[in-house]
Amino acid sequence: MKLKQLVVAGLLVSSASLAEAAAATEEDAKFIVEDIKVEGLQRVALGAALTYLPVQVGDQMNSFRIAQLIRALYSSSHFEDIEILRDNNILVVRVKERPTISNIIFEGNDDIKDEQLSESLEGNDIRVGEPLDKTVLTSIENGLKDFFYSIGKYNADVTAIVTPLPRNRVDLKLLFEEGDAAKIEQINIVGNEVYSDGELFNQMELKFDTPWWDFMSETRYQKQTLSGDMETLTSYYMDRGYLRFSIDSTQVSMTPEKSGIYITMNVSEGEQYKISDVELVGDLLGNEEFIESALPLVEGRLYSQAEVTYTEEFISKYLGRFGYAYPTVTTVPDINDEDKTVKLTLSVDPGKRINVRRVFFEGNTITSDEVLRHNVIQMEGTWLSNPLLESSKNSISRLTYMDNVDYEVIRLPGEEDKVDVKYSVTEKPSGSFTAGVGYGDRTKLSLQAGISQDNFLGTGKRMAFNINTVSFQKSVSLSYTDPYFTVDGISLGGSLSYSEFDAGNAxxxxxxxxxxxxxxxxxxxxxxxxxxxxxxxxxxxxxxxxxxxxxxxxxxxxxxxxxxxxxxxxxxxxxxxxxxxxxxxxxxxxxxxxxxxxxxxxxxxxxxxxxxxxxxxxxxxxxxxxxxxxxxxxxxxxxxxxxxxxxxxxxxxxxxxxxxxxxxxxxxxxxxxxxxxxxxxxxxxxxxxxxxxxxxxxxxxxxxxxxxxxxxxxxxxxxxxxxxxxxxxxxxxxxxxxxxxxxxxxxxxxxxxxxxxxxxxxxxxxxxxxxxxxxxxxxxxxxxxxxxxxxxxxxxxxxxxxxxxxxxxxxxxxxxxxxxxxxxxxx
Missing domain, CATH: 2.40.160.50 (membrane protein fhac: a member of the omp85/tpsb transporter family)
Known part of the structure; x- marks a missing residue:
């Protein structure tokens, strides 16, 4: 009993001592800052470092302000170690900067390109010239391992190696050991009676036990491909009337050495369902008769999910012709399990009619906007039309100096019925200069020099000047065409040429x-x-x-x-x-x-x-x-x-x-x-x-x-x-x-x-x-x-x-x- 009393007394004394010490520490941390010194800076300028500090001369320091200061410096992402000291009333901040990445090296990667890796690292703010945050390296290693696991390489390993260099710089090397992908040893489908294993395997991208000559088959396991195959099988059944088809479970097992994969899918086929009725509800803008006549969904026909999806897209695109760019088309099935029929109700909400406020272009560094506008059929101030958007895209794409064309419809904040249309283009070289000497078995010695431009000075005008001399012909030509001579698209062109032709050598x-x-x-x-x-x-x-x-x-x-x-x-x-x-x-x-x-x-x-x-x-x-x-x-x-x-x-x-x-x-x-x-x-x-x-x-x-x-x-x-x-x-x-x-x-x-x-x-x-x-x-x-x-x-x-x-x-x-x-x- 006395021992317990002594222990309790000792604890009380100790607690009191700790409380006194903490109070003393808190009291010591309180002081008015008369000056601030930052030590250890190499790359970061003093002025920039001071902007990160939530403390100024004249402020009173305490433990809370110190913790706040440390958090602010760490959040700047420039420092990996921070120490706060007091020299009388001078606040001393001693830092160790994060090293700067001098070079990033990839070694051993075959399935991932260097460009993909660089994009992934940049997403984590790791790039050459930037400070290295070592805390994210582990997550990057694990993320890359997960990628390899998803493509069946379960023995893959990724190691990040940091090599220090002078002037607080480092080289970052990602070392890959990919290993071999696990091969699919067998795929089992359990529960299928209507369609044989062979019919279902033919629908799948993943294969096993393929003949030697079928080298295009995908026999290594990939998680994404399996997910796609499951969707394919579901669509295969539902497009043939099996409305209740489901994949109940999927098991993926691996051999002990992680080199082989066994896949088992348990399916429930159900029975075929026919369409008992198709009903259109909602606002069809007075086009009910035409839409009903064009629908592939017919009473008495087997249910098909593909036809349902097509019908929804058809109605959406059709309404889009009249400026209703964002209609909502929803198919509600009413399933009757007794007679194995389904009634389909298509609910249509056309939404608001959309007007185009502005059409603009992005990515055309050479071609003028005026040239692109000549090829745009969707005009500003008119109703938005999906067919016109696509036609405009195709018209621009047919220009020989365009590599890629895409468009984006941008909804305006606070404007439910107005949008902007942005066409993003990628240009390709529109002209060429040739000069050279050649020799061929038919042409013999040939000399050529010329310049041609399909997009002269970005105006869309075509100009060409060529001089050629081969064994059978010597020629010089000059041509010029303005395809946009008038705003209506009338073109005007001309040509001048001279040639000497020796038919015997041709x-x-x-x-x-x-x-x-x-x-x-x-x-x-x-x-x-x-x-x-x-x-x-x-x-x-x-x-x-x-x-x-x-x-x-x-x-x-x-x-x-x-x-x-x-x-x-x-x-x-x-x-x-x-x-x-x-x-x-x-x-x-x-x-x-x-x-x-x-x-x-x-x-x-x-x-x-x-x-x-x-x-x-x-x-x-x-x-x-x-x-x-x-x-x-x-x-x-x-x-x-x-x-x-x-x-x-x-x-x-x-x-x-x-x-x-x-x-x-x-x-x-x-x-x-x-x-x-x-x-x-x-x-x-x-x-x-x-x-x-x-x-x-x-x-x-x-x-x-x-x-x-x-x-x-x-x-x-x-x-x-x-x-x-x-x-x-x-x-x-x-x-x-x-x-x-x-x-x-x-x-x-x-x-x-x-x-x-x-x-x-x-x-x-x-x-x-x-x-x-x-x-x-x-x-x-x-x-x-x-x-x-x-x-x-x-x-x-x-x-x-x-x-x-x-x-x-x-x-x-x-x-x-x-x-x-x-x-x-x-x-």
């Missing part, structure tokens, strides 16, 4: 031409997608025949030959009028993946020209996306052409000048065939005497006509070429480079023929030894075909096209080419 029959041209054109927009253009071009052509006169060319030459000097070059002038229609719904100006591009033109020389002819050309490209990301796409293209002469001049029936003939072969028509080699060849007749065995002529009248067929193409007045392409993701190239690099597998097919060629006139003649065999060059069915792989790259030097192809159908004398390479090809 795989054609031998002739030489010199031509200079001057032209102008004006274009009128019909609507958002269609435009019509009128043009007039004056040309002066000087044409010199080769040493061989072919039957197809002699007829044209003869109307200009000087009888006194038949070897002199001929000269003629033309005034070529043209009208062209173009239509484009492409989603991008370069490397499109959806939409179509079509153009048709008709050109004809005026009656006062030295030659009378016409030409018509149709060109169409149609893109069909095969995936939601549009990285897979299908392209069908066709080009048709026909030309001929009209009327007569001085009693001579006019024909299409052979210099205007269509040709095929090469990267833009028929890959796998040498440029300009597909089509009719030149033919001419020679008379040769019959000789006896001694070499003596038998006599007058013994001559025979022989036919010579040129190995060179002449071209024809009719053309039909086309092809199909499967556009695929380029291996080892990330998604963001899809607008710069494109790969495709293609099949090309087509032919060039001459509707004026008279095969019966030559078919019975002997062919001179060594000549190519005679063919019916008027037969359009003599098509060629090829297949192969093409890679296109928008390089800093200009567009580059690499093609590997093999002929599938060829004709005698055709010149095949397995590999072709072009710079500056338009595609």
């Amino acid at each position: 795989n054609l029959i031998q002739y030489n031409s010199k031509q200079y041209s001057l032209g102008a054109n004006v274009g009128y927009p019909i609507d958002e997608f269609n435009r019509i253009t009128f043009g007039l071009t004056y040309s002066n052509v000087e044409l010199a025949a080769g040493r061989t006169s072919y039957d197809q060319t002699t007829r044209f030459y003869n109307q200009f030959l000087d009888p006194n000097d038949p070897d002199a070059p001929i000269d003629y002038q033309t005034y070529l009028g043209s009208v062209a229609w173009s239509r484009s719904t492409l989603n991008r100006g370069l490397f499109p993946t959806a939409g179509s591009s079509q153009s048709a033109s008709f050109s004809i020389t005026t009656p006062n020209s030295d030659v009378n002819y016409f030409k018509t050309i149709y060109d169409g490209k149609f893109y069909f996306p095969l995936s939601a990301s549009q990285r897979w796409s299908f392209l069908a293209r066709v080009r048709l052409g026909y030309g001929n002469g009209y009327s007569d001049i001085n009693g001579i029936d006019q024909i299409l000048p052979f210099t205007q003939n269509f040709t095929a072969g090469g990267s833009d028509t028929l890959r796998g065939f040498e440029n300009n080699t597909v089509g009719p060849r030149g033919v001419y007749q020679e008379t040769q005497s019959i000789v006896d065995p001694n070499g003596n002529s038998i006599g007058l009248g013994s001559e025979v006509s022989e036919l010579v067929v040129s190995p060179r193409s002449l071209g024809g007045n009719a053309m039909a070429v086309g092809g199909i392409e499967l556009i695929v993701p380029t291996p080892f190239i990330e998604d963001e480079y899809d607008t710069s690099v494109r790969s495709s597998f293609f099949v090309d097919i087509g032919n060039v023929w001459d509707t004026e060629f008279d095969y019966d006139k030559y078919k019975d003649l002997n062919i001179r030894n060594g000549s190519d065999p005679l063919a019916d060059y008027s037969d359009w069915k003599r098509y060629r075909a090829s297949a192969g792989l093409s890679v296109q790259w928008l390089s800093p030097m200009g567009p580059m096209v690499f093609s590997f192809s093999r002929a599938l159908s060829e004709r005698d004398g055709d010149d095949m080419k397995f590999f072709s390479f072009n710079i500056g090809q338009t595609f």
Whole structure:
């Protein structure tokens, strides 16, 4: 008992002593600050440090103010250790600054890119040049480990290593040991009776026990992918009427060595439900009849969640056409489990009609706002329309100097019926400068220099000046187009060019031409997608025949030959009028993946020209996306052409000048065939005497006509070429480079023929030894075909096209080419 009393007394004495000590400490902490000193500063300026202090000279210090001061300094994120001292009435703040990050190094990371890691660190305020808060390193390590666990790498480890450097700096290294991802050993689905395991596995992205050749299958476990597969299975059942389908539980177990994963899903299928009734309630703005007729939900039909979602989106988009941009469409199911039916009530609230206050742009550092506004269909001061927003986006995207376009509708605070629309654009280089020397197996030595600009000084105007010299052509050209000549979108353009052409070096029959041209054109927009253009071009052509006169060319030459000097070059002038229609719904100006591009033109020389002819050309490209990301796409293209002469001049029936003939072969028509080699060849007749065995002529009248067929193409007045392409993701190239690099597998097919060629006139003649065999060059069915792989790259030097192809159908004398390479090809 006495012992207990002594202990209690001792405790009371001790408590009293502690209370006295605390009171003494509190009393010592109280003083009036006469001066403030900050010690230990290196990077932080004294003035900046003082701004963090909630204490000034003349304030009274106490323990509360000291704690407040310490918290304020720590919250500045510049210091890792703080000590508060008193020197008489001078407040001394002794600090140790956090070290500055000199460098951040990533090592061993394969599944996470350096850019992703840098973004993650910046989200935690860890970046080069900033102070390092060591307290967040552990959370960063754990966060990165969680990421690896989510993709099945359960043996992964992340270690942050801090290396001190002089002047209170550090290097931060994140060392990754990723290990191998756990492989899915088996997936079990329990409870399914309607659909087999195989049918359900085919819907899932996660796979197991795949054959060796199916290297594209995802066999490593990923938590996000499993969640997606569960949603896919749910949608698969609910889209087929199984309204009560559910995944009751999911178990994921791991082998002891963390290398294998077993997944079990327990499902309840339920029974199929049919729609008993569909009712629309709410304000449909007087469009009930049209909306009801367009709905896919019909009484007696199996319930489909996909159709319900589509219906809600359809109604929302339809109301959006009239300015109701934020409607609420809710489907309320009334399920009858007895007869397995469901009544669907669609409640529609259109909300307020929205007016656009302002349309503005962001990201256009070169292109002026005025140019972008020319392509915006959603106008300011009008009702907001979702179709117009999308059409405006697509119209801007079709500009060749735009890389990416998106828009955002911004609701104004306090304004329920007004919004701003912001278009965010990413520009790409709109011009190029070329200068260089090259050598090719066909072009031989080539020199080129030029400048082209699709967005001259940000005005959207197109200007180009080019000088080229290759073995078969020397040319200089200047062109200028103002697509926004008027506010209504009328365009005005002009061109001036001069060229010298040596056909023999271009795989054609031998002739030489010199031509200079001057032209102008004006274009009128019909609507958002269609435009019509009128043009007039004056040309002066000087044409010199080769040493061989072919039957197809002699007829044209003869109307200009000087009888006194038949070897002199001929000269003629033309005034070529043209009208062209173009239509484009492409989603991008370069490397499109959806939409179509079509153009048709008709050109004809005026009656006062030295030659009378016409030409018509149709060109169409149609893109069909095969995936939601549009990285897979299908392209069908066709080009048709026909030309001929009209009327007569001085009693001579006019024909299409052979210099205007269509040709095929090469990267833009028929890959796998040498440029300009597909089509009719030149033919001419020679008379040769019959000789006896001694070499003596038998006599007058013994001559025979022989036919010579040129190995060179002449071209024809009719053309039909086309092809199909499967556009695929380029291996080892990330998604963001899809607008710069494109790969495709293609099949090309087509032919060039001459509707004026008279095969019966030559078919019975002997062919001179060594000549190519005679063919019916008027037969359009003599098509060629090829297949192969093409890679296109928008390089800093200009567009580059690499093609590997093999002929599938060829004709005698055709010149095949397995590999072709072009710079500056338009595609």
